Amino acid sequence: MAAARESVAAGFSMHGFVTLLRKEVLRFAKVGVQTVAAPVLTALLYLLIFSHVLEERVQVFDGVRYTSFLLPGLVMMSVLQNAFANSSSSLIQSKITGNIVFVLLSPLSYREIYAAYVLAAVLRGMAVAAGVFAVTAWFANLPFAAPGWILAFALLGSAILGTMGLIAGIWAEKFDQIAAFQSFIIMPLTFLSGVFYSVKSLPDFWQTVSHLSPFFYMVDGFRYGFFGVSDVAPATSLSVVVVTFAAVSAIALRLLATGYRLRH
Amino acid sequence: MTPAIEVRCVAKRYGDFEALRGVSLSIGRGEFFGLLGPNGAGKTTLISIVAGLARASSGEVAVMGHDVVREFRAARRALGVVPQELVFDPFFTVRETLRISSGYYGIRGNDDWIDEILANLDLSSKADVNMRALSGGMKRRVLVAQALVHRPPVIVLDEPTAGVDVELRQALWQFVRRLNRDGHTIVLTTHYLEEAQELCDRIAMLKQGTVVALDRTQSLLRRFAGGRLQLRFSGAPLPAVLEPLRLPDVAPAADDDGVATRDPSTGVRVSLRVDEYAGVESMLAALREAGCRIEELELAHADLEDVFVRIMRETR
Numbered sequence: 034m035a036a037a038r039e040s041v042a043a044g045f046s047m048h049g050f051v052t053l054l055r056k057e058v059l060r061f062a063k064v065g066v067q068t069v070a071a072p073v074l075t076a077l078l079y080l081l082i083f084s085h086v087l088e089e090r091v092q093v094f095d096g097v098r099y100t101s102f103l104l105p106g107l108v109m110m111s112v113l114q115n116a117f118a119n120s121s122s123s124l125i126q127s128k129i130t131g132n133i134v135f136v137l138l139s140p141l142s143y144r145e146i147y148a149a150y151v152l153a154a155v156l157r158g159m160a161v162a163a164g165v166f167a168v169t170a171w172f173a174n175l176p177f178a179a180p181g182w183i184l185a186f187a188l189l190g191s192a193i194l195g196t197m198g199l200i201a202g203i204w205a206e207k208f209d210q211i212a213a214f215q216s217f218i219i220m221p222l223t224f225l226s227g228v229f230y231s232v233k234s235l236p237d238f239w240q241t242v243s244h245l246s247p248f249f250y251m252v253d254g255f256r257y258g259f260f261g262v263s264d265v266a267p268a269t270s271l272s273v274v275v276v277t278f279a280a281v282s283a284i285a286l287r288l289l290a291t292g293y294r295l296r297h
Numbered sequence: 298m299t300p301a302i303e304v305r306c307v308a309k310r311y312g313d314f315e316a317l318r319g320v321s322l323s324i325g326r327g328e329f330f331g332l333l334g335p336n337g338a339g340k341t342t343l344i345s346i347v348a349g350l351a352r353a354s355s356g357e358v359a360v361m362g363h364d365v366v367r368e369f370r371a372a373r374r375a376l377g378v379v380p381q382e383l384v385f386d387p388f389f390t391v392r393e394t395l396r397i398s399s400g401y402y403g404i405r406g407n408d409d410w411i412d413e414i415l416a417n418l419d420l421s422s423k424a425d426v427n428m429r430a431l432s433g434g435m436k437r438r439v440l441v442a443q444a445l446v447h448r449p450p451v452i453v454l455d456e457p458t459a460g461v462d463v464e465l466r467q468a469l470w471q472f473v474r475r476l477n478r479d480g481h482t483i484v485l486t487t488h489y490l491e492e493a494q495e496l497c498d499r500i501a502m503l504k505q506g507t508v509v510a511l512d513r514t515q516s517l518l519r520r521f522a523g524g525r526l527q528l529r530f531s532g533a534p535l536p537a538v539l540e541p542l543r544l545p546d547v548a549p550a551a552d553d554d555g556v557a558t559r560d561p562s563t564g565v566r567v568s569l570r571v572d573e574y575a576g577v578e579s580m581l582a583a584l585r586e587a588g589c590r591i592e593e594l595e596l597a598h599a600d601l602e603d604v605f606v607r608i609m610r611e612t613r
Contacts, residue, residue, distance in 0.1 A: 052397055056397050130386075137349065140374050142370070
């Protein structure tokens with residue numbers, strides 16, 4: 034299928050892009066209990082249970098309590114899962130109910146559509162992160178050693194997952210295909226990325242497997258921002274994350290440009 | 298003057314299936330244009346290509362002189378589409394929906410025009426009601442409103458009255474007629490041929506992805522001058538000499554009480570094509586000679602439904 038020859042610059046309206054972004058934000062904000070409060074509660078339960086069971090038995094970094102080690106991982110896991118859920122569920126719902134037609138009929142370019150969906154996913158990820166921090170601040174005293182890294186990995190991680198959600202939403206034709214994507218790809222990759230442990234505690238084989246997953250670098254780099262300690266140098270993690278973002282963005286933009294499963 | 302819509306040699310293939318086979322047509326500014334055809338003829342595919350919802354396999358389409366691919370922004374700003382399906386976003390109220398639609402087209406502060414559309418479509422009282430809470434007819438009106446928020450010069454209505462009650466249909470046509478009088482180009486697809494006959498200046502008929510008729514509505518009706526002799530008779534079957542003139546039943550034959558008629562006691566109901574009114578006398582003579590007793594007789598002028606049936610049959 035040939036890519037559309039869209040003259041993107043001509044007639045560009047920032048307000049059009051902002052409207053789609055605002056609509057996507059309103060979509061999750063209107064059901065905030067489900068889209069923000071519920072994942073915050075889930076993260077809180079993880080923290081309570083794991084810290085209760087492992088606090089006295091596990092120490093990953095010297096001088097860092099297990100609960101403090103766990104918390105950034107849980108925040109990042111929540112950010113990633115919710116960023117994916119936002120764009121994927123919005124798009125599949127719009128496709129199945131048919132209201133995607135209003136976006137497709139509009140003069141928005143495929144780049145604006147991409148940017149609005151991904152940015153909305155990032156904002157949901159940030160809202161969940163803020164919520165998790167707010168309710169768990171009592172449990173751990175985090176040092177915030179390098180806030181710039183925290184922000185960079187949170188933004189890039191949620192952008193990657195928002196883009197993956199967009200790809201899944203474009204590809205899927207049924208809700209259960211999204212659920213399968215979530216259960217068989219997103220969930221295992223986030224769980225195996227060192228959220229609950231340091232991958233250095235794994236056998237060699239699983240360490241190698243973990244290092245193949247970009248999710249590991251997102252979590253490890255994010256955690257570096259809190260403690261100034263990580264399994265991999267943060268610059269390496271950032272490079273992997275940036276390359277991953279570029280790769281998934283290229284795929285998503287290509288799908289949108291060709292109208293794959295959107296413009297028939 | 299640049300036409301409102303220009304379609305040049307547009308083909309659309311889905312694998313081996315050819316939905317459109319080199320369709321060309323031009324719709325002038327200010328026209329009320331009808332796009333007719335049986336199910337699967339390619340009407341919605343053609344409209345989808347004009348609206349940018351589908352991409353032509355070959356050929357070109359322009360809206361108000363703007364190519365729908367190369368100058369997609371200008372083409373889409375010039376076009377308002379009322380989709381066939383009753384689609385809506387369940388998260389928003391009617392007003393929010395219309396503000397969002399306006400925003401997509403880069404329009405801010407559009408509330409005055411939104412209020413005017415709402416008033417014209419009798420939706421003012423529903424402005425702050427969630428879309429989910431609206432009846433089907435109300436949702437259909439919101440779809441029309443969404444197509445109009447950016448004041449497009451060209452409006453495409455894809456089966457807008459499917460499943461709509463008579464009152465809304467009348468109100469909708471009154472509003473659309475006014476838009477047309479105000480200079481908007483209207484493109485309509487419908488299965489209600491009487492609506493097309495009443496509203497459209499010009500009509501294209503599609504069949505299996507090909508334009509099989511394209512003319513002014515009155516010219517199409519004149520082309521098949523004459524009419525239809527509707528009969529109920531008993532006593533003998535229709536003579537063989539009249540069989541070639543027999544028209545297919547457009548609606549199931551029924552008597553005044555709505556009871557299907559093939560009952561010998563009430564007679565047989567048939568419609569015969571009348572090419573020239575002078576031929577009616579010989580048709581009646583043939584019936585008499587065959588021993589048929591005419592119970593009812595009505596001479597009807599050709600309408601768009603007759604024209605449609607004949608064109609579809611003749612282009613097999």
